Amino acid sequence: MNWKIISLGLISIFLLSGMAFYFSxxxxxxxxxxxxxxxxxxxxxxxxALENKLFEKRGLVVESKxxxxxxxxxxxxxxxxVDTSFGGVNLLDLTxxxxxSGGDPKLFAVTQIDQQxxxxxxxxxxxxxxxxxxxxxxxxxxxxxxxxxxxxTFTVLNISPSEFKPLSNELLLPSLExxxxxxxxxxxxxxxxxxxxxYTVLIxxxxxxxxDENSYFTTSVARSQIPAQKLGDxxxxxxxxxxxxRANPEKSRAILANYTKVKIEVANxxxxxxxxxxxxxxxxxxxxxxxxLQSSRLINGSIDSSKLAxxxxx
Numbered sequence: 001m002n003w004k005i006i007s008l009g010l011i012s013i014f015l016l017s018g019m020a021f022y023f024s025x026x027x028x029x030x031x032x033x034x035x036x037x038x039x040x041x042x043x044x045x046x047x048x049a050l051e052n053k054l055f056e057k058r059g060l061v062v063e064s065k066x067x068x069x070x071x072x073x074x075x076x077x078x079x080x081x082v083d084t085s086f087g088g089v090n091l092l093d094l095t096x097x098x099x100x101s102g103g104d105p106k107l108f109a110v111t112q113i114d115q116q117x118x119x120x121x122x123x124x125x126x127x128x129x130x131x132x133x134x135x136x137x138x139x140x141x142x143x144x145x146x147x148x149x150x151x152x153t154f155t156v157l158n159i160s161p162s163e164f165k166p167l168s169n170e171l172l173l174p175s176l177e178x179x180x181x182x183x184x185x186x187x188x189x190x191x192x193x194x195x196x197x198x199y200t201v202l203i204x205x206x207x208x209x210x211x212d213e214n215s216y217f218t219t220s221v222a223r224s225q226i227p228a229q230k231l232g233d234x235x236x237x238x239x240x241x242x243x244x245x246r247a248n249p250e251k252s253r254a255i256l257a258n259y260t261k262v263k264i265e266v267a268n269x270x271x272x273x274x275x276x277x278x279x280x281x282x283x284x285x286x287x288x289x290x291x292x293l294q295s296s297r298l299i300n301g302s303i304d305s306s307k308l309a310x311x312x313x314x
Contacts, residue, residue, distance in 0.1 A: 030227070032061045033234060034082045036073045039066060039260050040169065041119065041188040042088035042111060042218050045241040045275060047259040048252055049086065052244060054237045060230075068168060070143060071097070077105040077223045084222040084234050086241065087111055087275055091289060092145040094219050095299050098308055104224040107309050108235055110281045112274040113217035115208045119273050121191035122153065122203040124183040125176050130202045135162045136182035139175055142166040148298055150185050152211040153203060173197070189262045192269045211296075216281065216289040217273075222310075231310065235278045242275050283309070 033055055037043040046064070049055060055062035065082060067073040070089055074097040076082040086109075094107060113119055127133060130153070138161045140150035150164055167175055167184070173194060175181040183202065186194060195201060203209065207217065220238055222231055245252045249272055257267035287305040294303070 031059055034063045034065060036065050036067055036076055036082040036085045038088055041270060042273060044252060044256055045086035045238055047255050048241040048244050049237050051255045054240050058233045058237060060233060080223055083226055086220045086238050088218050089221050090145045090218050091216055092293055092298055093143060094221060095303060105221040106224050107219040107221050109220040109238060109278045110216040110276050111218040112214060112276060113208050114214050115205050117271045117273050118191060118205045119188055120205060120207045121186050121201050122183055122206050123186055123194040123199045123201055125199050128200045131159060133161055133183050134159050137163045137165060139165045139167045139172055139181040139184040141169060141187060144298055148296060149207040149211045153206045156210045189260060189266055189270050192266045193262060196266055212292045215292055216286055239277045242277050245272060
């Protein structure tokens with residue numbers, strides 16, 4: 001038996017075990033921030049913060065992660081794989097995730113929706129009037145919120161399609177082009193892209209027109225256990241991004257084009273949403289927005305809006 005080889009092998013095992021233990025127990029750097037996002041207009045504050053290196057200006061090391069669905073982004077925050085997201089997490093999905101996890105994540109800012117700042121639209125290739133969609137197939141973004149504002153339009157107009165079909169963002173326009181769907185709901189910059197393809201926009205901003213005008217539509221969130229100092233830095237980065245968007249709409253649209261890979265001429269036609277800074281939204285208005293979701297039977301039971309948000313916000 002070659003004891004020298006065995007000894008070397010045992011030493012190697014101990015070294016590897018020690019390294020594994022070290023890396024498994026080494027805490028994440030306190031100045032690191034992982035930000036999640038999806039590839040559409042409502043995450044513009046994320047793109048602006050990354051492009052302008054606003055995290056780095058505050059001594060933070062940032063890592064960005066893209067997600068296809070909001071539920072996956074929220075799950076990543078709830079399990080501490082992501083720290084925060086700016087602008088795009090819809091209020092319904094956040095509320096449901098918060099109920100499931102017992103308080104994680106929480107919001108620190110919101111985006112308000114109205115008819116003047118188009119975020120969503122209903123588009124068709126072969127029809128120029130929404131009434132023609134009776135007994136037709138209508139596609140929409142996946143998730144309960146996508147289903148809710150898709151159905152709201154048809155309920156108010158007393159029209160019954162043959163099917164509401166949830167589709168991922170990248171399949172909405174191709175499905176319309178192929179004829180497998182007769183109309184689709186889109187989130188910007190998809191609406192402007194559809195117009196550039198000569199599709200007909202049947203309804204501008206259906207959510208605000210047929211669901212709830214001036215409601216809080218989406219949110220900026222962070223995991224509940226994030227240290228207070230880091231949360232303060234994250235809010236400051238977000239607020240600085242909003243200041244930049246307001247002062248530089250053209251530059252912001254150019255950033256949007258770069259990060260979402262849409263043509264600049266398309267991005268230039270997009271209406272920038274009403275992103276509210278962390279000090280500008282109101283708890284009372286958040287409560288009103290939650291009541292709308294409750295009355296629509298999208299959430300069950302009473303929701304304390306103050307528990308959905310960080311203490312001191314709003």
